[in-house]
Amino acid sequence: MSEKNREETLGLTLTALLKARSFSMRKLSSLTGIDTATISRIISGKQKAKLNHLETFAFHLGVPTAQLFQAAGFDITMPQAETHSDIYTSISSVQKILQSSNFIDHLFTAELVQKELIKYEQYALTEEGRQIIIDDFPSKVASVNGAGPFIDGLKQMYLQFCEDDNTSERRALLGSALLYFVMSADLIPDYVFPLGYLDDAIAVQLVLDRLNQSDN
Incomplete structure (x- = not known):
């Protein structure tokens, strides 16, 4: 997926989530602490979303974090059958993501x-x-x-x-x-x-x- 397509997919996903929850960008801004202008640029594809943006959006929009990561073009495999939210994603998968992002120095188990x-x-x-x-x-x-x-x-x-x-x-x-x-x-x-x-x-x-x- 090209950079442009990733940004468009994320923008469409966020727009749909905002509409489904009757949230304005200003409302999302007040919940997340992320500037409204930043949210607008991310949705329009003028600014690339940072990882902490995606995590914060997912938290306050009530969706699996991996859903927004995938929309943004990150290669994250979603479980085919989930009995819980992605907060129960396998430890091994999360460990790989954390290690690739250089956020931990030891194995998380x-x-x-x-x-x-x-x-x-x-x-x-x-x-x-x-x-x-x-x-x-x-x-x-x-x-x-x-x-x-x-x-x-x-x-x-x-x-x-x-x-x-x-x-x-x-x-x-x-x-x-x-x-x-x-x-x-x-x-x-x-x-x-x-x-x-x-x-x-x-x-x-x-x-x-x-x-x-x-x-x-």
Whole structure:
């Protein structure tokens, strides 16, 4: 695909998304913090979109990040059958994208997220850890505009964590994911292409898997 065709495809995609959501470019600008003139130039093909532009647009337009990357001409293979949003894209695929963009110096794996979660399990059982979750989770959700498929999972975890009839094991598991999200000890910084909240999503999925195992 030529450079011109890529810019036209991205522009048409963004225009369609704005129309579907009844967003003006000014509205998108206010949500993303990206200047309206910049958005206009990207849509018209007069300016090439940066990677952080695409990530931010996808986040606020509620579409898979890979959809905009593909529209912009990046070679990203989308799963043929998705049971989750692209936030659950295979770790190996995301790892390749991150490495090609020189944003990480080490291999990113689910094992690294799991190690962080284990650190938080006992802390979640302390009064200090509990208070951090209770006090800071709502504001952290608000700070990311409550977007992302993993947010619903976290909200459910928060409600369950606040229940009085949890076992210590269940409270520790729930709290570990909530603390990972709240305390921003991200293995992938939130601003990093292709998806800053990927590790938070993986943390949620790992905890859900362990909760399901313990319930069976």
